[in-house]
Amino acid sequence: MNKDSRKWFIIFVAPALFAFIVVVLIPVIMGIIYSFTSWNGIEDKANWIGLSNYIEIIKDDKTFFSSFLFTAKFAIVSVITINVMGFVLALLVTRGLKISNGLRGIFFLPNLIGGLILGFIWQFIFTKGFDFIGAALGIDFLRGWLADPTTGFWGLVILMSWQMSGYMMVIYISGLQNIPDDIIEAAKIDGASDGQILRRIIIPLVSPAFTIGIFLTLSNSFKLYDQNLSLTAGGPYNSTEMIAMNIYNSAFKYNEFGIAQAKAVIFLIIIAAITLTQMYYSKKREVEM
Amino acid sequence: MKRRKLLALTLAMTSMLTFTMTGCGKSSEVSSNDKSEKNGKTEVNIFQFKVEVAKELENAANEYMKEKPDVKINIETVGGGEDYGAALKAKFKSGKEPTIFNVGGPQDVEDWKGKLEDLTNEPWVGKVLPGMLDGVTMDGKVYGLPFSVEGYGLIYNKRIFQAAGIDGSKIDSYAKLEEAVKTIDSKIKSGALKKDFPKLEAVFEFPAKEKWVTGLHTSNAALGQEFKSSIDSYKSKTVDFKYSEGYKKLIDLQANYSPNGKSKEKLNAVDYSTQVDQGIAIERVAIVQQGNWIYGGVKAIDEKVANNLDILPMSIQGGKEDCIPVGIPMHWAINKNQSDKSKAAAKDFLNWLYTSDKGKDFVVNKFFFIPALKGYENYKPQDSLGKAIQRYIEAGKTTPWVFMGYPTAWGENVLGANIQKYLSGKMTWDELVKDSKAQWESKRK
Numbered sequence: 001m002n003k004d005s006r007k008w009f010i011i012f013v014a015p016a017l018f019a020f021i022v023v024v025l026i027p028v029i030m031g032i033i034y035s036f037t038s039w040n041g042i043e044d045k046a047n048w049i050g051l052s053n054y055i056e057i058i059k060d061d062k063t064f065f066s067s068f069l070f071t072a073k074f075a076i077v078s079v080i081t082i083n084v085m086g087f088v089l090a091l092l093v094t095r096g097l098k099i100s101n102g103l104r105g106i107f108f109l110p111n112l113i114g115g116l117i118l119g120f121i122w123q124f125i126f127t128k129g130f131d132f133i134g135a136a137l138g139i140d141f142l143r144g145w146l147a148d149p150t151t152g153f154w155g156l157v158i159l160m161s162w163q164m165s166g167y168m169m170v171i172y173i174s175g176l177q178n179i180p181d182d183i184i185e186a187a188k189i190d191g192a193s194d195g196q197i198l199r200r201i202i203i204p205l206v207s208p209a210f211t212i213g214i215f216l217t218l219s220n221s222f223k224l225y226d227q228n229l230s231l232t233a234g235g236p237y238n239s240t241e242m243i244a245m246n247i248y249n250s251a252f253k254y255n256e257f258g259i260a261q262a263k264a265v266i267f268l269i270i271i272a273a274i275t276l277t278q279m280y281y282s283k284k285r286e287v288e289m
Numbered sequence: 290m291k292r293r294k295l296l297a298l299t300l301a302m303t304s305m306l307t308f309t310m311t312g313c314g315k316s317s318e319v320s321s322n323d324k325s326e327k328n329g330k331t332e333v334n335i336f337q338f339k340v341e342v343a344k345e346l347e348n349a350a351n352e353y354m355k356e357k358p359d360v361k362i363n364i365e366t367v368g369g370g371e372d373y374g375a376a377l378k379a380k381f382k383s384g385k386e387p388t389i390f391n392v393g394g395p396q397d398v399e400d401w402k403g404k405l406e407d408l409t410n411e412p413w414v415g416k417v418l419p420g421m422l423d424g425v426t427m428d429g430k431v432y433g434l435p436f437s438v439e440g441y442g443l444i445y446n447k448r449i450f451q452a453a454g455i456d457g458s459k460i461d462s463y464a465k466l467e468e469a470v471k472t473i474d475s476k477i478k479s480g481a482l483k484k485d486f487p488k489l490e491a492v493f494e495f496p497a498k499e500k501w502v503t504g505l506h507t508s509n510a511a512l513g514q515e516f517k518s519s520i521d522s523y524k525s526k527t528v529d530f531k532y533s534e535g536y537k538k539l540i541d542l543q544a545n546y547s548p549n550g551k552s553k554e555k556l557n558a559v560d561y562s563t564q565v566d567q568g569i570a571i572e573r574v575a576i577v578q579q580g581n582w583i584y585g586g587v588k589a590i591d592e593k594v595a596n597n598l599d600i601l602p603m604s605i606q607g608g609k610e611d612c613i614p615v616g617i618p619m620h621w622a623i624n625k626n627q628s629d630k631s632k633a634a635a636k637d638f639l640n641w642l643y644t645s646d647k648g649k650d651f652v653v654n655k656f657f658f659i660p661a662l663k664g665y666e667n668y669k670p671q672d673s674l675g676k677a678i679q680r681y682i683e684a685g686k687t688t689p690w691v692f693m694g695y696p697t698a699w700g701e702n703v704l705g706a707n708i709q710k711y712l713s714g715k716m717t718w719d720e721l722v723k724d725s726k727a728q729w730e731s732k733r734k
Contacts, residue, residue, distance in 0.1 A: 042404075
């Protein structure tokens, strides 16, 4: 019996392990090796230069630091907006309204459109649609969106919230539906108000869903690239350039593959640290039924 | 125990696989040799970036293959909005190296030097117009065949100028340009042009979002008088901004007389299509700073407008005021690491395309290129903008494209970004010049 299960273990795990090693582990190791070289991405040979790439990034590269700050700011704001919106939408469609199923479809739909296309659609809305409404109603605030860093930032936040909150909604729906009706009924009989039920019963019980939701949005916001590219392309004056784009630009625009790899390694460590900390604390908060 | 063995086995397998894969990459010469003679035909793989001519290039290749049945030409195009440079690197890394690909200026030649075939002894080299090989000549060797000549300037709508009572062909200095702009502006504001051009709302449209327009092209009007060629700018450790005032005036003029003249930071969201497709093509504005490549796009929207376009000089006050910058956007290059047969066929194809009668017909009448070679007396550009460029070339009123020799990404990500800061009031002109100079030097040290 034991021997048998070991055989099955090998048969099932080996293909996945093999794929993981070939497409994840080896590229990561190669990437780390390249980060110690001055490779330009074209030549066949790469010169070993030790830690100088890392030193240069930390000492001289102001753009990396500023795009990191921008990305962090964006991640914090969008994690809040996406999860709040996703949760509110989930509450809305689990109330047993007749149009619930239709609403679910509509809210989820933006998530099915590719990020690049979404970026262009919203670029049109911000620069043309907003401008037109602003001109017609005489509201100057609506004109010239994406032309300065502030509107560029909020443009990205709006775009991402619109796209991702439908996806989070699906996760929260499954969380909400796992709450047994009898608990809520009991609370009602005991005279708890809707607000109390939400705060004391629903939110603690869906906290596993929050763990997943916050993890997904956090790592997605940090890694964002295509929406950033098509909405603002980092403009104006590179002020909305997020970290993934910064890395891509060093690699392909400045032909500094070594530096780009070093940035990617730093980025990997930071993201891993942030998301693991988040997972640790959220897990601690989860309540067992 | 067993689990550990399994891990070891998997690791061994993967490392073997990696070795064999690298092995393949190393022996690409041999394998491409085999491949290039598949079915007894010599294969030539072209990886090029000009989307606009992709289809006609295919037709030209078919025409060529009729003459040379033992050659098979495959064309792949990546360009337009996509990043050709990145795609080309990926293509080379994938092991399927193309035979013919494109290189821009001196920086590209330097980067790709290990892959470039020496083309100095090709028959077309002697026919290239003076100065047009500067960007791909290194240590006395020629590495590329110029695609075509392109030029840009202040493209204007002749009908609007006529309606405002201005003869565009007389404008040959900054003072005259400014006067003409002011005249048109006052006529737009007084409503005198409203009847004929209901959509007209400003003189210029200025796409500061497109950093290549401001950082590469506008700046070249000034720096093209400071440096003699792209090699010159490529080798220079410093930049002086000798004509900084003239450059500033040209930018201010375009920004101040644009629809966002009163809130210039909004220009940072104006892009190419707002400038061209929703600008000059629908007669919403009278002048845009662009090049002869916009002809096809404007023609697709309004042929009458397209045929009434002409080009004003990029006047830099204090420097040359009646010239436009003209240069070679891209070159054809051949990959050194291919089989001799395939390289010979590639050379022959390029030579055929640019020097045979059939090839010339394709180049001028199908691709709408302005050739950089002699021997095209019977093949003149037909479109309004091509004709205008030809006129400037014949009159000798051109300045070179030196932006190909700017430090990597300096033009767009430093200067272009600084101009966006300048327009939004976050940087004064003096700071812009100082910062751009310092960054040039730090990239060239």
